[in-house]
Amino acid sequence: MPLVVPGLMSKEGGDKGEDWMGKLAGKKLGDMHDEVTFAKQDLPAEHRVLQPDSMKTMDFKPERLNIHVDEEGLVKNVTKG
Template identity: 70%
Template sequence: MPLVVPGLMSKDASSSSSSDDWLSKLAGKKIGEQHDETTFAKTDLPQEHRVLKPDDMKTMDFKPDRLNIHVGDDGVVKEVTKG
């Protein structure tokens, strides 16, 4: 039986809803210097974030406060995760 830690691995975890909140803000937009209809400003992202393009190398360290922003080849946000 797998170990389940309440609030860490459940659907009700705050980190899960936080990444969902960020996805709703960022999905379909590009990350840039200023806000407009199609761009979200880098300055409004959390301090701990990284933007990952397809085939980018990334570290495997887990930082629960880090926001991982996954973009497609066109630079549009496709997915947002924490860690």
């Protein structure tokens, strides 16, 4: 069953990168939720995980969530587009 995060999945402006940053900062992405992991299946359908020095397309998709991780896989930044 997917995690319901009030305000993050709603249409009332809650789908901002800053809101996601509050939920993902300092966590790893994985299969299940716990204190240090956020489940990948609860991310929006339009998302990509960007590792340091990885190549990325420069197309802009306003609905896409860009999750920037460090070398250890910890989320360091979240942006939209």
